[in-house]
Amino acid sequence: MITEWLIYPTAIAAGLLGGVIGFGxxxxxxxxxxxxxxxxxxxxxxxxxxxxxxxxxxxLWWRLVDRRSVFYFSVSAVPSVVVGANTLVRLTPQLVEICLGVFLIAMIPVRRWLAKQAKHLNPPHMMLVGAVIGYLSGIVATTGPLNTPFFLALGLSKGAYLGTEAAASLVMFAAKGLRFHQLDVIDMQAVSQGLIIGAFVFAGSTLSKRMVLALSEQTFMRLMEAVMLISGLSMLWMAVA
Structure with missing residues (x-):
């Protein structure tokens, strides 16, 4: 019961966090x-x-969205997310929890490594990125931490990065939601809860715009890694508890 009441203020905070750093x-x-x-x-x-x-x-950032990058990413991400969703329904609940926790924690060093390696990307390169991210997105709940270095490597920053990454993710998650509906994984409870919680997330997101330009890149990285570590450890604890 406590968790049910906590989910709504947490959703506002989550929307604010996601609006500032692009995921979370x-x-x-x-x-x-x-x-x-x-x-x-x-x-x-x-x-x-x-x-x-x-x-x-x-x-919030519509005018700054890099539409070419969104297009190339989506071309491969949409079919890949369908394949990933088909994989998910064959997994056991405990295995999913463990995969989620390990994935989140592992993305801390992986994100740092990718940030150093992916220095110059062009929009067509996002087709390969979309294929990998799409498949992973079908299996795990979020790939936002892995998206980040690739979209930043396009030369995007702050508002342009936030809007472009969000637009690409929007297409991918729409395909994911449709596939889950076809697989009967989604029911009316999932739809209603997703939309209700989403409304609180939307409210939090609208508060984020003023904060974006005020945050330094170092603060961005600290926020991202702290959230990834805490949530990953929480998922692993629930899997073994």
Whole structure:
């Protein structure tokens, strides 16, 4: 019961965090949702919440969105996310929890490494990125931490990065939600909860715009890594508890 009441203020905070650093909304909400609905149902609920959250970021930064990069990313991400979703429904709940926790923690050093390696990308390169990210997105609740270095490597920053990454993710999560519906993983409870929680996330996202330009890059990185570590450890604890 406590968790049910906590989810709504947490959703506002998650929307604010995601609006500032480009991801984190799903990561922050995941432990609460897994406790309430279980790991399998959490994935489609997160997909619906992500659609709302990314829609808010696209609206906030619409004029700065790199549409070519979004197009190339989406071309490969949409079919890949369908393949990933098909994989998810064959996994056991405990295995999903462990995968989520390990994935989040592992993305801390991986993100740092990718940030050093991916220095110059062009929009067509995003087709390969979309294929990998799309498949992973079908299996795990969020790939925002992995998206970040690739979209930054396009030369995008702050508002342009936030809007472009959100637009690409919006297309991918829409395909993901549709596939989950076809697989009967999503039911009316998942839809209603995803939209209700998403409304609180949207409210938090609208508060983020003024904060974006005031934050330094170092603060961005600290926020991202702290959220990833805490949420990843929480998921692993729930898997073995």
């Amino acid at each position: 909304t799903s990561i922050l909400l995941m432990p609460f949702l897994v406790q309430l609905y279980g790991p399998i149902k959490t994935i489609p609920i997160i997909a619906l919440i992500a659609i709302v959250a990314n829609s808010a970021r696209v609206l």
